[in-house]
Amino acid sequence: MENIILIFVCLIIGFLLQKIKDFPSNSHQVLNQFVIYISLPALALFYIPKIQISSDLLYSLAVPWVGFVLSFLFFSILGRKLGWSKKLIGCLVLTGGLGNTAFVGFPVIEALYGKQGLETAIIIDQPGTFVVLATLGVLVASYYSRGEASASMIVKKILLFPPFIGFAIAALFNVFQYDFVTELQSVFQKLGSTVTPIALIAVGLQLTFERKSKHWGFLTLGLAFKLFLTPAIFYFVYIIILGKTGLIMDVSIMEAAMAPMITASILASTYGLKPKLSSMMIGFGIPISFLTLAFWYWILQTF
Secondary structure: OHHHHHHHHHHHHHHHHOOOOOOOOOHHHHHHHHHHHHHHHHHHHHHHHHOOOOHHHHHHHHHHHHHHHHHHHHHHHHHHHHOOOHHHHHHHHHHHHOEOOOOOHHHHHHHHHHHHHHHHHHHHHHHHHHHHHHHHHHHHHHHHHOOOOOHHHHHHHHHOOHHHHHHHHHHHHHHOOOOOOHHHHHHHHHHHOOHHHHHHHHHHHHOOOOOOOOOHHHHHHHHHHHHHHHHHHHHHHHHHHOOOOOHHHHHHHHHHOOOEOHHHHHHHHHOOOOHHHHHHHHHHHHHHHHHHHHHHHHHHHHO
């Protein structure tokens, strides 16, 4: 419950800091950089060496990867047909394709499915959502932020992206079944825990409520895709077509229905991909998702 309270407290803090004249106007950019250069790499170095993936969890691991590809296909095709700008398409691909599988996902899954469900959620988040962000997410952000980007430039941006560097080091530790000393693990865990409060305050600093904003229609479309269409596709494929049932499938679909990922908004903002819209996807998406998650939980329990 404290995680849920922290979400709203940090968003409100960020929103109120907008009203303080002495507070630097570029504060959200500084906070974004701290998350990317410090918090996210630390998170990877803490969690990934500990992960054990079994064949039963491949369906779960596929959720963030397939979900991101679906988002790319949906918004890029629709955007080209409707003449959207590349920055708008990139923003919606990132925020519609990456879910908040950790900070919102972990407490929700643990509350509904216990520790066993949390184990599945960690697999979805770390080698799934986190790695998608550090690879495909950076690729999309690089391409849509400057139009036609060369392959070498995009590869360079991915390889030099601090969370990817953290992931690569942590993955090597995982392969050789080695972990950092206890003291370093504690440091990484504490630095990694700063992701959510700092990122949410940065989102709050950019959150605006403009009745005549041109973003409302895109916000509605983005949230409809993330909160309804994406989990519906996985429900149809996993449960209706493949006939899969059980805890792993339930957790996978619930994670597919999570609100947009906070750090996806940070990435979009950092690359200049409609920062206001990306903040709205988080600011409105997280509260609304608690209602839509209840709907999907009812679906999974009833049918």
